[in-house]
Amino acid sequence: MDAFTYRDGQLLAEQIPVTELAARHGTPLYLYSRNALLERYRAFDSALAPVDHLVCFAVKANSNLAVLQTLAQAGAGFDIVSGGELQRVLRAGGSAGKVVFSGVGKTEAEMREALDAGIYCFNVESESELRRLDRVAQSLGRRAPIALRVNPDVDPKTHPYISTGLKKNKFGVDFATAESLYREAAAMPGIEILGVASHIGSQLLDISPLLESLDKVLGLIDRLQAAGIRLRHIDVGGGLGVRYKDEVAPLPSDWAAALLPRLAGRGLRVLTEPGRAIAANAGLLVTRVEAIKDSGEKHFAVIDAAMNDLIRPTLYQAWMDIVPVTPRDGATTEYDLVGPVCETGDWLGKDRALAIEEGDLLAVRGAGAYGFVMASNYNTRGRAAEVMVDGGRAHVVRARETIDDLLRGENLL
């Protein structure tokens, strides 16, 4: 479903006019559709239904408690990268037994916290981390369940900032040394080997690099088995892309249809860590046009959302669809949509043909993933409110930050 569609000339969030939500909650405003989240989660869950599996939502994509609660209630597991994300998952009612912990810089405190909570698996990204985890687990009289996150050195053909599976990227254990590291792990008293993990990058539009990576990892599993190390699961990572403009993104069903035959007969539990593919198109960022101005060379629409609210356009030159909430008839003008932040890079869209006037509302589509989570307080701007729509009802799931929120904890000399 598209949760955000037009009816009678205005954009709706599920069944509620976006104008009404903006009037009630102000702008900039993040809107999420509960039903769109569920539908996208279930697309992964049912695509993997033929095998024992766990869909671990990548919390970094959207860590709002109500988003996590929605997915936890649907049965999701979670991929976390910090102790903070673990706390969020637990507060949202997620179960620790469905959590995998990725990330290259886990601290001892985070390891202890995750062991105490009883997470399902640590995705270990280096030899140094493995030794540290062994030590921490032993000090607690525990064995830490692990998978090695291997770096298969495969080009995911995506933006260089969001590629993770190349040798030159910081992620994962060098593929050539993975086998010997598994042997070391097998002898560590504080470590219990569960599986293997890989994640090669984000916004992937082509499945073939994922298959190339999978084939390499399956070869490793075979070599390990020959050495007497049997794995129980394979975590194939996340990364499936979405449509922002005109991209043709692979469906979870197509992805699973390509993946599952390669895994047949191995008895491996399959884990995946999708973030963007579940959350991106379940969210909108709503903003108001504050001012229209002309530089003699360019037309600018100054909007009340800025790079601090949504950094993807300026950080990755990402194109995100920006649409009028109540479209006007008449001639369009090409605008650069810029925010109030004092940076030339503060833009959400460039050269967009729009018929708009001051005071109009615009909506940035695809903002449900890597939107609010990457927001900052730059220029002492409070972060936007987050509202979740469920059919005809809207819930404020995070209040807009006030200046008091921003100044809390700051002291004069």
Ligand SMILES: Cc1ncc(COP(=O)(O)O)c(C=O)c1O
């Ligand atoms: C280890 C890991 N898992 C999962 C994800 C989620 O990626 P995506 O949002 O592209 O599905 C990421 C981010 O790229 C990641 O680094």
Ligand SMILES: N[C@@H](CCCC[NH3+])C(=O)O
């Ligand atoms: N933040 C990135 C994705 C990062 C993926 C995290 N490993 C984006 O907006 O596209």
